[in-house]
Every structure is written in structure tokens, then in C-alpha cells.
Amino acid sequence: MLMRDGFLLDPEVVHLNHGSFGACPVAVFEEYQALQRELEAGPTDFFTRKVARWFWGGAEQPGRLAEARGRLAAFVGARAEDLVFVPNATSGLNAVIRSLTLAPGDEILTTGHEYGAITRTWEFVGANLVMCKPDELAARIGPRTQAVFVSHITSPTALLFPVEEICSAAREAGALSIMDGAHAPGQIPLDLGALGADIYAGNCHKWLCAPKGAGFLWARPEHQGWIEPLVVSWGYREGADFAERHGWSGTRDPAAYLTVPKAIEVHATFDLERARALADEAERRLGELGYPRVEGVPAPFMRAVELPPGNPDELWARLYEEFRIEAPVYDWAGRRLLRVSIGPYNDASDVDGLVSALRELL
Ligand SMILES: Cc1ncc(COP(=O)(O)O)c(C=O)c1O
Helix, strand or coil: CHHHHHHHCCCEEECCCHHHCCCCCCHHHHHHHHHHHHHHHHHHHHHHHHCCCCCCCCCCCCCCCCHHHHHHHHCCCHHHHHHEECCCHHHHHHHHHHCCCCCCCCCCEEEECCCCCHHHHHHCEEEEEECCCCCHHHHHHCCCCEEEEEECCCCCEEECCHHHHHHHHHHHHHHEEEEECCCCEEEEECCCCHHHEEEEEECCCCCCCCCCCCCEEEEEHHCCCCCCCCCCCCCCCCCCCCHHHHHCCCCCCCCCCHHHHHHHHHCCCHHHHHHHHHHHHHHHHHHHHCEEEECCCCCCEEEEEEECCHHHHHHHHHHHHHCCCEEEEEECCEEEEEHHHECCCCCCHHHHHHHHHHHHHH
């Protein structure tokens, strides 16, 4: 178990918001920075020989990027050729959503628990979003449903959705299943080959604790052809495969991608049972204060509880300004929620701090 010293987090702050941006262990961050230095010591060698050799066309030699991709693919139960690195889940989902051809009348079935930035992406392409309750979604799939879009673990409500069932219902009805797995890698075991989704995007910087800037997009082979990269560059050529078309988007720092194998190695040392038990404990203690958890199956390390009505922004600000506690408070569907995330570095004193701050503030 890595304790707080294994992370770079400010010791003056009670960090109960791993879910938003993750936090990178020192050992992972050092490798990331070493890669950046290696790049700067020889940019040409790094980009043209070490990272990947196919950038400027067809070479066979895989390079380090392919190695990192293979390690991530194994971690999420996928074939390497079905997965590409993207900077974050938003980029991966943008590539998919902006590549879809939507006909008038097509429906995208989704829930009210989705991440706002991705809902905006759907709105940007003019999608006809049909909101369902999570447990009614599978039954609501019909002939007009072009795609079903849900989070594997939801952001505002911290729930684990039964995506296997949803994907299987979508498949039966001939609808696409597009899964937002931003919170899944590192929080729950993944076996993308068996999950049944058509398309899945995930983040490595959240629960896998990779540096910011590492996410992935996975697609079944039959969908890889129509998903256009957000940026067209050298890999976009006749006969190019999924990895080539998405693999190079102009000169950018690939260190976060290359650090993912190290993040996987360090993640294996985390005591996940302990984190889960602490999340249960946080939920129990907040429940005792009269703040019940949002109904549904909870995510292992994240819990959203309902606070009495009031101004969420003011409470969020006061938690940080007066108590140096990072835990988001927000409005969701007219309810004031607080989300607690337990990272590998949290302990019972962090939960104590939150409970006593809330006692005082509410
Ligand atoms: C469910 C969900 N989807 C997508 C995202 C977007 O992640 P990113 O900002 O890393 O692209 C988040 C971020 O918190 C999320 O919670």
C-alpha cells in the first residue's frame, strides 16, 4: 500500500476528490518526467525511432508506443489492435460521436447520470438524446435507437451501471453501444473483450493513476473503419489501420502514454480492499449525519450522498477555504450532492475531517 508520501499531493489539503483528476504516484511521475527529458535530449531520435516507426508510413517496427498500448490492452482485457491511445475520454468520445452519421429520427438513448461535457458533445452534433432511467434503458431500446450511450461508472452519482446487460440488449436490437468508461480502469477490473460493448473510452489518469494526458479508445473491429481521428495527420492514408489513423496527431508529448505500463505496475501495489472499506466507512458516517447515498449500485471507491437543499457552490467553496477539504458539491437533478472519492493515499483521518467539517457547516 502506498501511503500519502508516495504521492505529490499537498499535505495541507484533505484530498477526497480523486475521481475528478486522479493523482499520480511519485514513482510514476518520475518515470514520466524522465521520458520527457529523454525526449528533449534527442527529439528526432525519440519521435522517429523510439516511439513508433510507422508515423511516416508503413514501417513494421513497433516502437515503445505500441509496447505501452499492448500493456494497457492486456490490463483492460482487449486486443492491442482494437485500442488506441487518446489524451482523455473526452477526446475518444468526441472522435466517435463526431464520426457518427445521424439520420432525422434517430435516437440516442442515454441517462441523466452522464458527464456533462459528453452530453454537450452529443448536442454539438445535433443528436436526439432520449433520457431514460438506468433500469428502464434496456427495455426502451427500439427501432429508432441508433446508439445507447451510458457511463460504466457515473460521474455525478458515483454508480456502477450494469453495462453488460445494456450492451447485450443494444446488440439484440441492432443498436450501437457506446460506453463511457472514464472512471473504470483501475477502479474495477475490465475485460473489454467480454463486456459486449461496441465502443468503449477510458481514462488512465483517474484510477490507474497515470499522468494526465493518457486515455484510450477501444472499438470492435467492425467499427474501427468509420471512427475518424479528431486530428488528421500522417497516419491517415490508404489502407491504414485503426492504430495508424489515430496514432499520430501532430507533434505532441507522448510521455503520458509511455508511462502507462509503469502506472499499471504501481497500481498493482495498491490495497484496493482497504480503499473500498474506507469508501464504505465514509458512506456509513455520512449516512449517520443524515446524508444518504444516491440509490443504486455504488462504485467501489466513490460515493455520492445527498445533502439538505442549499447552495452547492457556497458549500464547496467553504469546505476548501475554511477546512482545506477537496470534495465536490454540486446540483444534480435538483438535489444537492457531495461526492467523496477514496484514493490509495486516503485514510480514516480524511473522512473524520470531512464529517466534522460538515457538522460545522450544515
Ligand atoms: C463519466 C465521465 N466521462 C468523461 C469524463 C471526461 O474525462 P476527461 O476530462 O479526462 O476527458 C469524465 C471526467 O470526470 C467522467 O467522469
